[in-house]
Amino acid sequence: MAASEPAVGTDAAAGFLLQRHRWHPAEALPWLIAIAAFFVFPGHLALGTQVLIWILFALSLDLVLGYAGIVTLGHAAFFGTGAYAAGLLSAKLGWGEPLTGLAFAGVCAAVVGLVSGWILLRYRGLTLLMLTLATTIMLYELGNARADITGGFDGLTGIAITPLLGAFQYDLYGRTNYLYALAVLFTLFLAARRIVYSPFGQAIIGIRENVRRMSAIGSPVHRRLVTIYTVSAAIAGIAGGLYAQSNSFVTLGALSFERSATVLIILILGGTGRLYGAFIGAVVFLLLEDHLAKLSPAFWEFGVGLVLVLTVLFARRGLLGLFEDSGRSIARLWR
Amino acid sequence: METTLNIAVGILLDGLAYGMILFIISVGLSVTMGLMGFVNLAHGAFAMAGGYVTVSVMSGFGVPFLAALPIAFVVVGAASVVFERLLYAPLYRAGELDQVLLTIGLVFMAIAAFTFFYGPAPKPIRVPDALSGSVDLGFRTLAAYRLFMVAVGAVMVTVLWFGFERTSLGAKIRAAVDNRRMAQSVGIDVDRLFTLTFAIGSGLAALGGGLAINIMGLTPTFAIQYLVFFLIVVAVGGPGSIKGTVVAALVLGITDNAGKYLYPDGGAFFIYAATIAILIAKPAGLYGRE
Amino acid sequence: MSAPILETRELHKSFGALQVAREINFSLEAGARHALIGPNGAGKTSFVNLLTGVLRPSSGRVLLDGKDITRVPQAERARRGVARTYQINELFRGLTVLENVCLAVGERTGACNNLWRPAGAGRGRAVIDEALGLLEALRIREDALKRVSELPYGRQRLVEIAIALGQRPRVLLLDEPAAGVPSAESHIILDVIESLPRNIAVLIIEHDMDVVFRFAQHITVLAAGAILTQGSPQEIAADEQVREVYLGKDTHG
Numbered sequence: 007m008a009a010s011e012p013a014v015g016t017d018a019a020a021g022f023l024l025q026r027h028r029w030h031p032a033e034a035l036p037w038l039i040a041i042a043a044f045f046v047f048p049g050h051l052a053l054g055t056q057v058l059i060w061i062l063f064a065l066s067l068d069l070v071l072g073y074a075g076i077v078t079l080g081h082a083a084f085f086g087t088g089a090y091a092a093g094l095l096s097a098k099l100g101w102g103e104p105l106t107g108l109a110f111a112g113v114c115a116a117v118v119g120l121v122s123g124w125i126l127l128r129y130r131g132l133t134l135l136m137l138t139l140a141t142t143i144m145l146y147e148l149g150n151a152r153a154d155i156t157g158g159f160d161g162l163t164g165i166a167i168t169p170l171l172g173a174f175q176y177d178l179y180g181r182t183n184y185l186y187a188l189a190v191l192f193t194l195f196l197a198a199r200r201i202v203y204s205p206f207g208q209a210i211i212g213i214r215e216n217v218r219r220m221s222a223i224g225s226p227v228h229r230r231l232v233t234i235y236t237v238s239a240a241i242a243g244i245a246g247g248l249y250a251q252s253n254s255f256v257t258l259g260a261l262s263f264e265r266s267a268t269v270l271i272i273l274i275l276g277g278t279g280r281l282y283g284a285f286i287g288a289v290v291f292l293l294l295e296d297h298l299a300k301l302s303p304a305f306w307e308f309g310v311g312l313v314l315v316l317t318v319l320f321a322r323r324g325l326l327g328l329f330e331d332s333g334r335s336i337a338r339l340w341r
Numbered sequence: 342m343e344t345t346l347n348i349a350v351g352i353l354l355d356g357l358a359y360g361m362i363l364f365i366i367s368v369g370l371s372v373t374m375g376l377m378g379f380v381n382l383a384h385g386a387f388a389m390a391g392g393y394v395t396v397s398v399m400s401g402f403g404v405p406f407l408a409a410l411p412i413a414f415v416v417v418g419a420a421s422v423v424f425e426r427l428l429y430a431p432l433y434r435a436g437e438l439d440q441v442l443l444t445i446g447l448v449f450m451a452i453a454a455f456t457f458f459y460g461p462a463p464k465p466i467r468v469p470d471a472l473s474g475s476v477d478l479g480f481r482t483l484a485a486y487r488l489f490m491v492a493v494g495a496v497m498v499t500v501l502w503f504g505f506e507r508t509s510l511g512a513k514i515r516a517a518v519d520n521r522r523m524a525q526s527v528g529i530d531v532d533r534l535f536t537l538t539f540a541i542g543s544g545l546a547a548l549g550g551g552l553a554i555n556i557m558g559l560t561p562t563f564a565i566q567y568l569v570f571f572l573i574v575v576a577v578g579g580p581g582s583i584k585g586t587v588v589a590a591l592v593l594g595i596t597d598n599a600g601k602y603l604y605p606d607g608g609a610f611f612i613y614a615a616t617i618a619i620l621i622a623k624p625a626g627l628y629g630r631e
Numbered sequence: 632m633s634a635p636i637l638e639t640r641e642l643h644k645s646f647g648a649l650q651v652a653r654e655i656n657f658s659l660e661a662g663a664r665h666a667l668i669g670p671n672g673a674g675k676t677s678f679v680n681l682l683t684g685v686l687r688p689s690s691g692r693v694l695l696d697g698k699d700i701t702r703v704p705q706a707e708r709a710r711r712g713v714a715r716t717y718q719i720n721e722l723f724r725g726l727t728v729l730e731n732v733c734l735a736v737g738e739r740t741g742a743c744n745n746l747w748r749p750a751g752a753g754r755g756r757a758v759i760d761e762a763l764g765l766l767e768a769l770r771i772r773e774d775a776l777k778r779v780s781e782l783p784y785g786r787q788r789l790v791e792i793a794i795a796l797g798q799r800p801r802v803l804l805l806d807e808p809a810a811g812v813p814s815a816e817s818h819i820i821l822d823v824i825e826s827l828p829r830n831i832a833v834l835i836i837e838h839d840m841d842v843v844f845r846f847a848q849h850i851t852v853l854a855a856g857a858i859l860t861q862g863s864p865q866e867i868a869a870d871e872q873v874r875e876v877y878l879g880k881d882t883h884g
Contacts (some may be wrong), residue, residue, distance in 0.1 A: 023751030151607025224709035311449025
């Protein structure tokens, strides 16, 4: 036992746990970049808005997959529910106020998350995978069956959004949409960040690391999982609502397995369990898709598959993990 | 004028044929899942490859349909070993997320590759004259191919059942499914067993894929289009159980067919609802190991 | 004679033809230092699983403080004061030692119900203070900020116990606490066990007879799922049946 090591005082330990949630200067970077993009790429704000929406969606998945360790192939169920909730609110019920529309989308998705989570999260492994997949597809088929309401494959049209806060008009260049999406993303990111660094967040990580022991120390595991699942569903639903409002259009694709798979790929590509993986993954994936998918859809799909295989085998912690590793190597070389 | 009985018989036969294909394709997935717990979402891609091999061999070398099928079995079965050794084996100890991601990646690559080489249009197939057209059974004429499928399926069920229950290979597989560690401790080389099982399972998937062309069509999206059904058959039947796969495949085939006929707009909904209900009641599947 | 804090009555568990627990009538006194011994396969760990709620008995009852907890699930039993350690470590390997223990303390105090305040802020400091106190008592305080996976196995074993103590249990079930620990370090584990607070009832499963005789005031011998005999260390040491069960009938003393 090293006698020279000083005893770790309360302040040092608390300091460690407190400092962890304090904002690191580098964390300002994504937001600065997002704001800069607004000025530097004024012609690409429509794409930018979709990137922000995907970031929000991937963020919601990170809470469930990266932090809680719940493997789900059905997260599009919440995105799609939110999208249709916001879309139908405007198209069928004539309510076009955007912020309440988002809130409504979030609540609807949260209800779906609460109910499905309460039932499904008692299971693990292949069973849970199949249940989440079947739930999403079931909702998809429901949407298809009631195409009279949802617009089916042709899509839901007639979504008209009133000016944001009564003052900001929607413009052809998508400026308002972009800033609106950015503001929503920032707000929900703050919330997600708080949750992740809270004692509850620690318990969720504990459940991911060793669910057996968590149960043995008295943690109400099921209740905790349903909570994070519901929160995640709400965020995904709000992302869906943004999607409906910014595109003024919703198709069944919002509820599809393809959407679940895409957000999963985006998050894995970026890196799970660190929140910022969602940012990197969405930006890289969508920018590449925008450029490459047009050239050759087959090559793009092949590339996505190949990158996924390589990521799983060699870069399991994603791009964020690669950055962290190279940062550490550079720091070591520097010494 | 079709009577209700006639319609019912038609639905039943179509459903049985469809179910038999689902069985032949899914049985390999079930056994490998039960044996190694490996979630292989690329299984549908092996079936699809079997379809394309069948078509290529027939059009490229003039091989008749019934000879092309075993060729597809062998070619895809052999190729699958390469995938298993190089890509799957490193992930046996990894969680199911990694396995899901790897195999989804492989599916995407497969779809893209087959689109590139074969184009996105459905591939036509010329089944032998004996198998096309209808067979007159007196009270009703039935599609010959459907009857053929049911017959092939019945034979396959019997062969696989026999192989599983009566051969020493089958016994080893059952032992390893039941308790892998114990099987290893009595000297069964589980890794080699798995490779062999995987190859046979993928070969069977390819065989099923070839048989499916005439009923389900063949496009490069086949791998993902029917993937959910293969997974449902395995999960609901119970991974590692041949009996479970048979039951689940036939029920799913008949139900889906009936649904398409009777409730074209939303029949599929009930399949997923039923899947959820069954898995909630029996998480390990109808005949799965608890 | 105080009422037992943990009891089983005719506790029975079978898996098909395999009977892992046969009509076990067991009681653990408050503040006890009780050892459970028996040959391999006797059903000792299964018994602990029955006590903690991991296994549901086929018949019979488990009582805590006289109240029937047979139907109570594991997490609830833990909240009522039943803690256990595992024969093979069940730790949160990717987290620091401090976080490991804070989880136990935080779950117990309800701190983990808080989604909003950062861990460690405000009332969270009390959780950290208590966790550090536990690490101090087990003499692993200097490892507080190290990741568990980086520690040698012997110290990990101490973290295993620290987590259980973080639950402030009234009953502590230790499943072979010195298992896997290099013999040079096992005395540390034993010191820790000896200095456990007197108000905790401790049941220790052990193979090492030196540990058992040093620590236990009362010993229960389990064989083939049933209690063979119980008694004080002296009685058990002198018991012929016990020797037979451990060494086989044909050995000489």
